[in-house]
Amino acid sequence: MRIQTPYFVAFLPVLLASAAPSRAAAQDRTPEISVERLSEHAWLIRDGLGSGNVLLYDHPEGAYLIDAGAPESAAAIARTVDSLAAHPVQTVISTHYHADHIGANPIFRRRGARVLGHDRLAEEAARDTVIPELRWERTPADPAAMPTVRITTPALIRDGSGETIVAIQRLRHGHTGTDLLVLLPTEKLIHVGDVVEVGAYPFIDWWAGGTLDGMIEDVELLLGFVGEDDRIVPGHGDVIGVEKLRAYLEMLVTVRNRARGAIARGEDRESFLASRPTREYDAARGGEEAGRRFASLVWVGLTAGAE
Numbered sequence: 388m389r390i391q392t393p394y395f396v397a398f399l400p401v402l403l404a405s406a407a408p409s410r411a412a413a414q415d416r417t418p419e420i421s422v423e424r425l426s427e428h429a430w431l432i433r434d435g436l437g438s439g440n441v442l443l444y445d446h447p448e449g450a451y452l453i454d455a456g457a458p459e460s461a462a463a464i465a466r467t468v469d470s471l472a473a474h475p476v477q478t479v480i481s482t483h484y485h486a487d488h489i490g491a492n493p494i495f496r497r498r499g500a501r502v503l504g505h506d507r508l509a510e511e512a513a514r515d516t517v518i519p520e521l522r523w524e525r526t527p528a529d530p531a532a533m534p535t536v537r538i539t540t541p542a543l544i545r546d547g548s549g550e551t552i553v554a555i556q557r558l559r560h561g562h563t564g565t566d567l568l569v570l571l572p573t574e575k576l577i578h579v580g581d582v583v584e585v586g587a588y589p590f591i592d593w594w595a596g597g598t599l600d601g602m603i604e605d606v607e608l609l610l611g612f613v614g615e616d617d618r619i620v621p622g623h624g625d626v627i628g629v630e631k632l633r634a635y636l637e638m639l640v641t642v643r644n645r646a647r648g649a650i651a652r653g654e655d656r657e658s659f660l661a662s663r664p665t666r667e668y669d670a671a672r673g674g675e676e677a678g679r680r681f682a683s684l685v686w687v688g689l690t691a692g693a694e
């Protein structure tokens with residue numbers, strides 16, 4: 388079934404095209420797996436195709452995967468997990484519904500793992516819709532990629548000794564409307580999904596409940612409990628510390644405030660973009676064109692319903 392796309396899609400400029408999380412044509416390429424050891428029991432696994440970061444946490448009572456990666460990388464990810472973990476993956480936790488984060492879930496479910504996800508994940512992942520301005524065709528996910536456990540409240544997982552080994556924070560409306568933060572307190576690691584992007588501007592999935600204000604709230608929440616020696620695993624890109632997280636928040640707030648100012652002054656989108664509202668951040672986040680796409684995405688979200 389095709390759903391109606393939101394009315395404000397009509398205002399989206401074609402220049403947003405490459406902002407969509409399609410990670411174009413990844414299925415035509417071969418994954419080149421890289422592994423980074425993050426702690427005694429945890430590894431970051433990447434597929435070299437730009438898909439979501441996979442965080443493996445090995446535990447004697449069963450290993451955990453926070454995001455399993457893209458469907459085209461599933462077999463390579465599974466082989467890598469087998470080579471690293473001493474224990475089988477019993478739990479996959481999905482940070483949000485995008486295909487490059489949940490697409491490899493079925494291979495782990497077939498092996499007996501449970502999948503934990505936001506309670507709205509399956510609803511969004513099941514959608515069959517086209518967002519023409521982004522050249523993004525959302526196809527329904529494999530039913531075997533869907534969560535077997537729906538997360539509706541903050542959740543703690545304790546091991547047999549009573550120690551908390553995983554904490555899950557359910558978010559409301561940041562990158563998408565299906566986001567989770569996943570903390571591994573013993574490893575001092577936090578997987579934040581695509582609420583945080585490193586080396587690029589974030590994507591705000593307005594079509595699935597994401598908002599810039601929500602993303603800012605999520606990062607503020609995160610900064611409320613992240614410690615100076617904690618490390619943050621973003622949905623894409625390199626692991627960062629709290630200092631870079633603060634700089635990321637400052638960027639989000641600055642661009643939002645510039646957009647709000649332009650709206651209050653009655654400017655249109657073109658004059659807002661011409662002011663180069665992302666200028667000081669472009670060099671570290673993909674360049675001027677990437678900044679223009681992000682600013683355009685911000686504008687669309689903040690002016691929806693106002694035009």
Ligand SMILES: [Zn+2]
Binds near residue numbers: 408483581622
């Ligand atoms: Zn995403």
